[in-house]
Amino acid sequence: MKSLFVSGVIIGFAAVLAAAFYYPWVDHVRIPSRTSVQANGGRVEQFLVRLPADRVAVVATAQSDARLTAFPAAVSLPDVASEGLVLLEHFKIRDAAGDVIGVASRHTVEAQQRLETAWSVVIPSRGAILLRGDAVASTLDRRLLEAGFQTGQPWAGNVRVPAANRDPVGAGELIAGTGEFEALTGQYEEAWQVTGVSPAGELRGTIQLNTVFRGR
């Protein structure tokens, strides 16, 4: 009887510790990666943001560009001295097939006479991608105006704007990663394909992040 009791204690103790260690407490849903391999090496993967559906929050220190319309309207930044543009955008991010796979932030800041963008793309089941690229102020507005857009008026069309490339050649760069992106290096190109603007300035279209990553 005593040995039964002791066996029970040991088995109960061991079972709970084993469960604590082996139970998958966190198991993110993972959609198979839609990647391809480039002929000259490198893993190619495209990420998409569909506007306006994938906007989470957008806010800026200035209101001079179609992209700077705050969303939700209640989001605002505390007063900042006029130290150049700060644009903070947050999106859900999709794979090339259109499935939501992650969350991304895109910060654009003017500093040292240079406008640059930093993307952090967090895919819970895979890791984070941290990107840096140049930005060009008001390019989107300029292209929309050229295509007939008038502020405050609805507009429909098709404008494609490379947004954060290192103009005229080259692309933005992967500066760090975590998880499966930790030991990679690479580049990305960003393009905004805008197909409409609402009277309130809400963009309709797609942001494309085309990445090429390689092992270090």
Next chain:
Amino acid sequence: MKGLAVFAVGLLLGAAAAAGLLYVNPLTDPDAPAVGDEQWLSYDAPIQTSLALTHGGDLPLPVNPPRVPELWESTIDGTALLLAALRESDGGLFGFGTRISALSEQTDVLLTGVVVDSVWTISAPGRGILFVIERENAWPIARDILLPAVLFAREWRGIKGYAITTGPQASGYGLVLGVTGEFRDQLGRSQERYELRRYSASKGPLEMSAELGIALPSPPAVTP
């Protein structure tokens, strides 16, 4: 039959002993890295008052502002996004930080605790952008505050401080990467700490302070 009952009692006692051991397990409550010359940036707390906050819907926190979309899709419902103003110790604005956090699949309650992986993107107006990569352990907060508040269905009050950063640097610090402007290509370390004073199981933290400490190498002296 009696033998089975004795075995079952032993099983329950063993399981209870293991559960008690897990609750006070020192392996999931590591010492915080030493505080050095970090610049401490406080951010909106309680975090419900931040510029924007959203998550998958399971956290006991209202999204803010109310129209901000929830991260409800099954692939991202373990994720939270916070946009906050970061202030220096004198109250001056340092910049704005976006923190995207996700529960880590390395979570286990025997060795690592409740592991959260976070990436901060911090924009300092006129100065540049920083990334901060952090691995955090939320188990001590869950054990001391969340679980008692939920189990006893009452508000927790007290004063408890937590240094939550456990990596990814081997020394236990987070990693700071200078991205643009004056921070460009600098590498540094980070740590994050909370002080909780009031917590509600249904509304989340009601009184707390939150700080992110970053340490970057001093800029090189300018030679005329």
